């Protein structure tokens with residue numbers, strides 16, 4: 201493989217306008233990407249706008265009198281729409297992460313690195329930074345020329361404009377991130393009046409810096425050298441996975457030809473190098489599937505535009521499976537894909553059930569282990585218990601505590617417990633039973649904790665009542 205790419209400019213009539221040679225893979229000099237428009241670039245733009253819109257807008261929306269999504273760390277409450285989650289719900293988060301992982305496996309087996317190319321934050325933010333670069337410094341060749349020039353007023357003006365936009369986007373990203381933890385409306389005032397906490401400034405600064413460096417300078421290097429997903433993706437690919445691919449049989453032997461030229465021994469690739477110039481990771485898709493490829497499909501748009509100018513059918517570079525490229529048939533429904541899909545569907549249903557049937561309170565009961573039982577002056581047998589109740593709702597709640605299924609047994613202790621949102625209360629109870637009712641030395645007992653506002657969520661906790669061992 202040559203380390204230089206012959207780059208050709210083509211006009212609308214398919215004629216060559218300019219011809220230059222640039223490095224094929226430009227890690228040392230930086231990757232100067234060229235702007236491109238087309239079907240996949242539009243999808244990337246719309247997906248990017250949608251995701252960025254969500255990210256920047258959500259902290260400003262309210263649910264009732266609180267922020268719609270608010271990770272309130274000091275109170276250990278996580279508000280997401282109407283639901284409030286507590287550290288006790290951590291298991292649900294683990295399930296959510298497992299579902300996301302299976303979702304990623306499923307999508308990757310089917311369509312390769314779609315996540316990387318279209319929705320990964322690294323890709324989306326890099327896109328904005330690249331747009332700022334083109335807006336302030338011009339297209340690819342202008343930028344290469346500008347970087348080679350000595351510093352001048354004009355160059356400094358362009359560089360300052362670019363870095364100002366970069367910094368603005370990076371700061372907005374850092375600020376928004378912290379606004380998920382500290383209500384945005386408070387933070388925006390405190391932040392500008394110097395009254396925000398040191399932690400808030402620190403995290404905003406850290407995220408601003410991380411965004412600036414990652415999207416401005418690291419870019420494809422994050423995907424190539426730092427992201428673990430890029431490394432294990434090949435394990436998930438098979439010969440029926442859709443990937444961005446160059447149709448070698450159709451394109452080779454590559455070389456210049458005129459538009460509408462008669463079919464010759466030559467392939468459809470005119471070796472213009474456009475697919476390389478638009479590639480954000482600086483690779484040549486014609487060298488085959490490479491782990492650097494994030495499957496953004498920009499080379500498809502670039503090549504399709506060339507094919508249009510050459511009056512040749514689109515799709516020399518396209519989404520294709522290995523089977524299809526080798527003239528075989530693609531097997532869309534295959535065990536691995538179905539397996540991931542089924543596992544994901546089952547987990548989504550189970551997760552949905554767990555979320556919708558989540559109890560708004562937590563409780564546990566512990567029998568006093570210091571004494572087996574105690575005989576009262578009236579001759580009753582008494583056991584002591586410690587009941588812990590936790591209010592998982594976001595409002596004050598009163599809980600009525602009763603004993604179930606033990607007629608004749610007497611429960612001594614607070615009849616009701618009032619708890620603030622997120623509060624835990626511990627109360628001591630005694631159960632007294634007439635010795636005649638104790639038909640065996642260990643009897644199961646059940647405490648019912650009934651929330652006044654949501655009686656349907658009454659919770660039962662079980663323990664044991666121990667009496668004299670008269671039956672052995």
Ligand code: SF4
Pocket residue numbers: 444475478479480481482483484485492493494495496497498499500
């Ligand atoms: S080779 Fe094509 S799909 Fe892969 S990263 Fe480069 S432009 Fe994107």
Ligand code: SF4
Pocket residue numbers: 446451468469470471472473474475476486502503504506516517
């Ligand atoms: S694959 Fe398409 S874009 Fe790439 S060099 Fe060949 S004709 Fe040009």
